[in-house]
Amino acid sequence: MFWNKEIECSSRDELHNLQSKRLHNMLLRMYNNVPFYRNKFTELGIHPNDITSVSQLSSLPFTYKQDLRDNYPFGLFAVPQQQVVRLHASSGTTGKPTVVAYTQKDLETWTEVMARSLTMAGISNSDIMQVAYGYGLFTGGLGVHYGAEKVGASVIPISGGNTKKQLQLMEDFGSTVIACTPSYAAFLSESILAEKLLDKIKLKIGVFGAEPWTEEMRSFIQNSIGIKAYNIYGLSEIIGPGVSMECECQNGSHIFEDHFIPEIINPDTGEVLPEGKLGELVFTTITKEALPLLRYRTRDLTTLHYDTCACGRTMVRMGRIIGRSDDMLIIRGVNVFPSQVESVLIELAETTPHYTIIVNRENNLDTLEIQVEVAEQYWTDEMKVLDGLKKKIQHAIANLLGINASIKLVEPNSMQRFEGKAQRVIDNRKL
Amino acid sequence: MIVKQLSVFLENKLGRLTELTKVLAEHDINISAFSIADGTDYGIIRCIVGRPELAYTVLKEHKFSVTITDVACLIVPHKPGGLYHALQIISNNNISIDYMYAFAAEHDAVVVIRTESTQELIQILQDNKLELLRSGDIYQI
Numbered sequence: 001m002f003w004n005k006e007i008e009c010s011s012r013d014e015l016h017n018l019q020s021k022r023l024h025n026m027l028l029r030m031y032n033n034v035p036f037y038r039n040k041f042t043e044l045g046i047h048p049n050d051i052t053s054v055s056q057l058s059s060l061p062f063t064y065k066q067d068l069r070d071n072y073p074f075g076l077f078a079v080p081q082q083q084v085v086r087l088h089a090s091s092g093t094t095g096k097p098t099v100v101a102y103t104q105k106d107l108e109t110w111t112e113v114m115a116r117s118l119t120m121a122g123i124s125n126s127d128i129m130q131v132a133y134g135y136g137l138f139t140g141g142l143g144v145h146y147g148a149e150k151v152g153a154s155v156i157p158i159s160g161g162n163t164k165k166q167l168q169l170m171e172d173f174g175s176t177v178i179a180c181t182p183s184y185a186a187f188l189s190e191s192i193l194a195e196k197l198l199d200k201i202k203l204k205i206g207v208f209g210a211e212p213w214t215e216e217m218r219s220f221i222q223n224s225i226g227i228k229a230y231n232i233y234g235l236s237e238i239i240g241p242g243v244s245m246e247c248e249c250q251n252g253s254h255i256f257e258d259h260f261i262p263e264i265i266n267p268d269t270g271e272v273l274p275e276g277k278l279g280e281l282v283f284t285t286i287t288k289e290a291l292p293l294l295r296y297r298t299r300d301l302t303t304l305h306y307d308t309c310a311c312g313r314t315m316v317r318m319g320r321i322i323g324r325s326d327d328m329l330i331i332r333g334v335n336v337f338p339s340q341v342e343s344v345l346i347e348l349a350e351t352t353p354h355y356t357i358i359v360n361r362e363n364n365l366d367t368l369e370i371q372v373e374v375a376e377q378y379w380t381d382e383m384k385v386l387d388g389l390k391k392k393i394q395h396a397i398a399n400l401l402g403i404n405a406s407i408k409l410v411e412p413n414s415m416q417r418f419e420g421k422a423q424r425v426i427d428n429r430k431l
Numbered sequence: 432m433i434v435k436q437l438s439v440f441l442e443n444k445l446g447r448l449t450e451l452t453k454v455l456a457e458h459d460i461n462i463s464a465f466s467i468a469d470g471t472d473y474g475i476i477r478c479i480v481g482r483p484e485l486a487y488t489v490l491k492e493h494k495f496s497v498t499i500t501d502v503a504c505l506i507v508p509h510k511p512g513g514l515y516h517a518l519q520i521i522s523n524n525n526i527s528i529d530y531m532y533a534f535a536a537e538h539d540a541v542v543v544i545r546t547e548s549t550q551e552l553i554q555i556l557q558d559n560k561l562e563l564l565r566s567g568d569i570y571q572i
Contacts, residue, residue, distance in 0.1 A: 374440070374496075381438030381475055381500050382529060383468050408472045410442055411496045 003119035003151070004112070007258050008313050012306070015314070019054040019261055022286035027051055027060075030292055033078040036071055037294065054261060057284060058272045062295045065098065068237065073099045079290050088236055089137045100139070100236045101290035107146070109287055110239050113256045114147020117245035120254070120311075121205055121230040123177055125152025130170060132180035132188075133210065134160040134420050139240030140210050144179045144232075147242060153177065160184065161419035163191055174202045182213035182221070182229075183422035186353050189224040198225060207232050209241055211421045212300075212321040214339050216346035218250075220353055233318070237296055238283045244318055249310050252317030259287045262316060263295070264304050267325050278303050280325055281318065299325040329359055329427065331366045334403055338425055341370060344396045350378040350389050354415040361429040368405040370397065376412045432553045432563050433501045435483040436543065439476040440496040443469075451476065454493050460486045464504075464543055466532035477532070479504070479543060501549040504564040505542045505556060509535050514542065520559045526552055 002008055010018075027048035030037035040061050041047065051060070068076060077084065085104050089097040102110065123129065129148045133140030141159055148155045156169055160180065166188060169175065178185065185208050192198055203225060209232035221229045233253050234241035243260055244253035255262050260283050264273045267280040281298045285291075303319040323337030330336070338357055345351045351372045358369040372393065380386065390407045397405045441447045448467075455462065464479040480486045483499060490497040507513040514533070521528065526546050533542040541564060546552045556563060 376496065379440055379496050379498065381436075381440075381477060381498055383470055383475055386440075386473070386475075387470065410473070411440055411494075413494060414442065 001119050001122055001124065003116040008116060008254070008315060010258075010314060012314060015257055016054060018258055019286060020052060022258075023054050023057065023261070023284065024048060024052055026284075026286050026288075026292050027294075029078050029289075030294065034076055034292075036067065036076055057261065057263065057295070060294055062270065062282065062297055063293050064297050065237070065299075068098045069096050072096045074101070076293075077101050077290055078292050079103055084290050088139045088142075088240070090236060097137075098237065100240075103289040106239070106288055106290050109259060110143060110242060111146040111150050113239065113242035113259060114143055115150040116256060117232055117242050118144075118147050118151050118153070118207065120245050120247045121207055121228075122248065123148070123151055123153055123205060123207075127153040127176045127205070128156065128173055129153040129177040129179065130156045130158055130166065130173075130175040132158055132160055132166060132178060132184065133241075138420075139234070139236040140181075143234065143240035143242060144207065148177075148179075163188065163419075167191060167195060167197060170203060171197055171200050176202050177205045177207065178203060178227075179207040179232075181210050181418070181421055182208040182217055183211065183353075183418045184420065185221050185229070186217065187417040187419075189221050190352075192225050203227050206230065209233055212323055212327070212337075212339050214343040214346065215320070216343045217353055220346050231320070233321070235298060235300075237291075237293060238285055238298075239288065243283070247309060247311040247313060251309065252305055252319055254309065254313050254315040254317055255304075257315050260285055262304060262318065264302070267297075267299075267301075275306055276303055278322065281321075301325060301328075327425070329357075329425065331359060331368050331401075331403055334401055336368070336401055336403070340400055341397065342424075344393070344400055345370075345372055348389075348393060348396065350375055351393065352412070352415075354417070355424060356415065357425045359425070359427045359429055366429065368403055369408060370405050371408045371410050371415070373412050373415050374409050379412060432503065432557075432565060433549055434479060434504045434543070434564065436500045436502045436545070437476075437478050437480060437483055437486055437490070438498050438500050439478075439490065441474050441476055443472050443474060448476070450493075451490070451495060454489055454495070455480065455486060458485065458489050460489075464532065464534055464541065466543075468530065477530075477543075500545065502543050502545045503549050503552050503556065505544060506539050506562040506564055507542060509538055509540045513540060517542065517556075517561055520555065520561065521546075521552070524555045526555065 031048045083103045084101045086102040089099045131144050135141030204227055206227050206229040218229050230246045232241050232245050234243040244255040246253045263282045264279040265282055273279045281300045281302050283296050285293050301322045305317045308314050328335050346353050352375050355372040360367045393407045461481040462478050466477045468475045507517050529545045531544045
């Protein structure tokens with residue numbers, strides 16, 4: 001199903017022309033209204049009138065998260081306050097929050113890309129949709145909410161958490177769609193099974209995002225409660241959820257390139273990488289009014305694929321997020337992403353997708369400990385079987401990462417469950 | 432002749448064993464035999480209790496990871512060579528013991544034995560005229 005077939009399936013040439021025009025307009029708006037960009041362009045001897053094609057994008061400077069912090073709160077806005085109708089902010093756990101703003105037209109754009117996303121997953125006015133992303137300063141809840149209303153679904157703005165209530169409404173209202181983080185979805189799946197609700201609910205589609213997750217996690221959720229689980233991607237700096245979305249092929253997420261231009265770069269050199277290569281995802285917002293960003297460094301690592309998808313969409317697909325360049329742990333010189341550990345654990349039927357990775361440094365040597373729950377049905381009273389399981393996990397991790405991890409089995413259901421974004425890494429090293 | 436044993440997976444955390452026994456005590460469940468297998472970061476508690484089904488339910492309610500395992504309870508005379516005689520019969524019949532633990536009373540000792548097939552073990556012990564505790568008896572000890 002398509003929300004806007006004309007644009008979602010437009011030819012690459014048409015798209016290229018549209019992007020070039022919009023990029024040029026955005027650069028002009030930046031130059032005229034945002035001192036930060038104006039100074040940057042002047043320093044580099046660039047004038048927006050020199051940039052007439054999207055192919056010149058790689059000659060333009062990057063924008064970093066630090067730039068948003070340095071200009072906190074409103075310094076990067078390209079419109080006067082009177083035109084700003086919405087403000088969102090990141091949690092700011094690592095310093096000052098990042099503030100993002102929307103004009104009325106920005107909210108319409110956001111609603112449009114969210115409507116395209118939900119339609120792509122087969123959601124329509126026949127659906128009852130439970131939005132279990134957090135509402136509030138976080139863009140997840142409200143972003144999905146507006147798109148869901150746009151496609152005509154009956155929206156339940158339940159927000160995150162309160163699992164009992166989630167299950168009750170799911171059963172009583174007959175929700176057909178749930179939107180939340182994948183880690184909360186895994187927890188909800190377990191709760192549905194534990195409460196023996198599978199026959200009483202009508203859930204068929206899940207829209208999951210806001211944190212990196214794995215194919216294995218997808219299978220776990222799909223198989224345990226019999227739904228189709230779709231990946232949605234977004235970040236507040238660019239607009240929020242709805243930057244890209246998976247179609248029914250579940251083979252990468254289509255980026256809405258008429259609004260957001262993606263590039264993949266080498267995070268160390270900044271050089272643009274060829275199609276299919278793994279690198280850092282960079283976005284340029286070409287229609288945003290309140291907070292336009294040029295070549296914004298997402299720190300998310302992925303790949304881009306430009307071939308036409310089996311669904312008919314021409315819009316570029318991004319692969320799964322392998323990790324964030326700042327989530328990456330360097331353990332004894334080896335790059336480790338939590339998602340790699342997760343895929344190993346989920347592939348083993350004996351463990352649950354609930355785990356914690358603990359990194360320590362003892363006598364100048366990094367140690368990796370993985371705490372993981374034994375699945376209830378595999379729990380046995382024979383120590384040799386449990387010790388065998390520990391060895392099996394250790395072996396699988398060593399095979400994948402080349403690192404020996406110490407495995408600690410913990411009781412089923414004893415690990416913390418997350419209602420929003422999961423926190424699974426504890427790095428105790430003072431680096 | 433099969434006796435139901437409770438097996439509980441416990442993380443090595445201070446107070447965890449106390450919590451377990453508290454739940455049993457509060458439900459008036461008596462422990463007849465008890466053993467701990469200790470690993471580096473977790474332990475397995477194995478015990479024979481009165482009313483094992485009730486114990487299973489209340490432990491589950493308190494979020495313990497508990498299973499019920501079939502075991503055999505063999506009675507051997509409480510004197511030198513008592514255990515040797517029984518084990519000889521078991522090994523001569525090619526039965527491997529997964530684990531066992533024992534407690535001695537005045538004249539006899541009771542040995543709790545777990546093997547791959549409890550039924551087969553019981554058959555062999557009975558064929559060799561060894562005495563077994565019935566579940567009804569042991570829950571009363």
